[in-house]
Amino acid sequence: VCLGHQCIGQIYGGDVVRAPEIMHGKTSLIEHTGVGVFTGLPNPFEATRYHSLVVQRDTMPDVLEITAQTADGLVMGLRHREFDVEGVQFHPESILTAGGHQLVGNFLDRCR
Template identity: 35%
Template sequence: MKKLLVADSYDSFTYNLIQLIEQHGAYTYTIVKTDQIHLEEVSHFDKILLTPGPGLPQESGILLDLIQQYAATKSILGVCLGHQAIAEAFGAKLVQLPQVLHGLTQHMTLTPAGTKTTLFAHLPATLNIGLYHSWVVQSESLPEGFVITGELQQINSTLPHFNQANIVHTPLVMALAHRSLDIHGIQFHPESIMTEFGKDILYNWLDS
C-alpha cells in the first residue's frame, strides 16, 4: 500500500480527516506532530497531508522546512494552515482579515484553472465550503509558479456578530495549485459537514 504522512499541527479537525482516509482504504498513514519529526523521516512517504492548526505556519514546527525540502518530490495537500504554509514556503504573504471567518458556510467559485485541476475533477464550478480561519493568502503575492484554483467572490452571513463591511479583501484565495509540481492547497475544510463534496476533493487527491 502507498504511504501517507499526516503532518499534524495540533488541530482538532485532524481526526476527521483521518476518518476519511481510513474510509478510502488505499493508504497506510502515519500521524506525526510537526514539532516531533525530522525532515529525513519524511523521505519514504508517497504523499504528505498538511493539517489545519492554530496560529501561523512559522509557529508549527518544521512545517515550512518540510514543504521546501519535499515540494519537488512529493505529492502535497495543505488544508487551512497547511494551505497557508505552502504559500508562505514559496514566498507568498498572508493577510489577517479584519474579522474571523469561523463556522461560516460560503460559496467558492472555481477559476478556469480550478476546473482543469485533478483536485476538483467532476465537481460543480460553485460549491459550498466550511471556513474556520482569520488569515488568507494575499493573491498578488503568489509567485508565478502558482495558480489560484478557487475563490470567494463575496462573503454573506446573517450571523449577528458578522459585519460585512469589515471584509475588504474579496475575492479571497480559497484554493491554489502549483503549475508543475504536485502541490495543492485549500483554505477551507473538506472534512467539515459544511463543505460540499469534501470527501470527493480529498479522494481526488489520494487517487491522483
C-alpha cells in the same frame, strides 16, 4: 488544508495576512477552475471555513496558480505549476462542505 495551504503560499513567496473577516464555522460559495482536487465538483459549491488568515492574492508568486476563490476574490485554492503540490483554505472534511468527500477522494486518488 487551511494552515498547510497557507504554508504552501508562504514557502513559495506569497504573504499570509489577516483575513478581512474571521471565518470560524461559516460557509461560503467557492468558485474553482475544475483542476486537481476540484475535478468533478459543482461550480460553485458551498464550503466551510475556519480561519482568520489568508494568502494575499496580489503577492501570489508566478510558480503558484489560484485554483479557487470566494466571490469577493479571497484565495481558497492554489497549486504549484510544476510540482504536485496543492492546497485549500477551507475544510473539505466538514459536514457543511458540499462535495468534500469527493475533493478528499480526488486528493487520495493522486496519492495512489
